[in-house]
Amino acid sequence: xxxxxxxxxxxxxxxxxxxxxxxxxxxxxxxxxxxxxxxxxxxxxxxxxxxxxxxxxxxxxxxxxxxxxxxxxxxxxxxxxxxxxxxxxxxxxxxxxxxxxxxxxxxxxxxxxxxxxxxxxxxxxxxxxxxxxx
Amino acid sequence: xxxxxxxxxxxxxxxxxxxxxxxxxxxxxxxxxxxxxxxxxxxxxxxxxxxxxxxxxxxxxxxxxxxxxxxxxxxxxxxxxxxxxxxxxxxxxxxxxxxxxxxxxxxxxxxxxxxxxxxxxxxxxxxxxxxxxxxxxxxxxxxxxxxxxxxxxxxxxxxxxxxxxxxxxxxxxxxxxxxxxx
Numbered sequence: 001x002x003x004x005x006x007x008x009x010x011x012x013x014x015x016x017x018x019x020x021x022x023x024x025x026x027x028x029x030x031x032x033x034x035x036x037x038x039x040x041x042x043x044x045x046x047x048x049x050x051x052x053x054x055x056x057x058x059x060x061x062x063x064x065x066x067x068x069x070x071x072x073x074x075x076x077x078x079x080x081x082x083x084x085x086x087x088x089x090x091x092x093x094x095x096x097x098x099x100x101x102x103x104x105x106x107x108x109x110x111x112x113x114x115x116x117x118x119x120x121x122x123x124x125x126x127x128x129x130x131x132x133x134x
Numbered sequence: 135x136x137x138x139x140x141x142x143x144x145x146x147x148x149x150x151x152x153x154x155x156x157x158x159x160x161x162x163x164x165x166x167x168x169x170x171x172x173x174x175x176x177x178x179x180x181x182x183x184x185x186x187x188x189x190x191x192x193x194x195x196x197x198x199x200x201x202x203x204x205x206x207x208x209x210x211x212x213x214x215x216x217x218x219x220x221x222x223x224x225x226x227x228x229x230x231x232x233x234x235x236x237x238x239x240x241x242x243x244x245x246x247x248x249x250x251x252x253x254x255x256x257x258x259x260x261x262x263x264x265x266x267x268x269x270x271x272x273x274x275x276x277x278x279x280x281x282x283x284x285x286x287x288x289x290x291x292x293x294x295x296x297x298x299x300x301x302x303x304x305x306x307x308x309x310x311x312x313x314x315x316x
Contacts, residue, residue, distance in 0.1 A: 040254075106256045
């Protein structure tokens with residue numbers, strides 16, 4: 001779908017397509033942007049999409065996180081991932097119990113696990129690094 | 135079923151594996167906050183760390199899809215619900231509830247209600263559900279539980295109105311959460 005959008009005096013040419021399932025491509029004045037849906041159905045952008053991957057398998061380079069931190073203080077009750085594993089947005093990484101409340105911590109981005117910094121039954125503070133990513 | 139006066143939707147099930155599991159599943163597919171998942175029986179009711187929560191017939195078992203709170207406010211949710219459950223007991227019946235912080239309510243030294251809040255968190259809260267198991271009209275507990283669990287029926291010697299209790303808990307919780315949710 002192609003369209004022109006005018007913002008102030010400037011006209012932008014916009015083209016939106018879905019080159020493959022769960023990959024939304026938006027071209028704004030010849031610059032390409034890509035979006036994909038995570039497991040929660042939220043649209044997230046894939047920055048710096050590698051040109052060679054466009055028509056083939058998606059291994060998004062963008063939206064890479066360096067680490068996953070604990071959002072709150074509590075005790076780790078389960079770890080769902082291991083070193084070397086590739087993770088994607090929406091994927092559960094650990095379960096954390098805080099005030100007798102169970103919290104599934106999910107990844108917000110793509111990445112490969114460099115190190116799991118915590119163990120089961122370990123107490124963590126809010127902001128502590130749980131997982132580092134390559 | 136939608137009660138326009140009470141402003142929450144109740145989805146009723148004859149039996150469910152777990153109301154919290156169902157609530158999380160519905161929240162993932164876009165169900166609105168304050169959708170209530172109610173069941174007469176839970177086949178696999180669970181409490182913290184997956185410990186079994188025996189869901190006998192006659193009890194009040196439901197989960198609430200909560201509005202997304204700030205991460206900093208999450209820890210107050212369970213306590214607020216325990217407070218509301220205790221308040222509901224105190225205001226309706228001649229019983230003295232005791233809040234076993236943060237997630238249980240006792241009457242006469244035995245557990246009468248339990249709360250399990252579950253969240254899915256990334257950079258912010260994605261899903262927040264709260265399950266409440268309330269021993270209302272349970273006639274009798276199995277031997278291994280009768281010293282630690284009780285029901286309103288056992289304490290009062292009469293049946294109580296599950297629907298009324300449910301409405302009071304939801305209305306009370308909604309009121310309490312107004313200050314901390316979106």
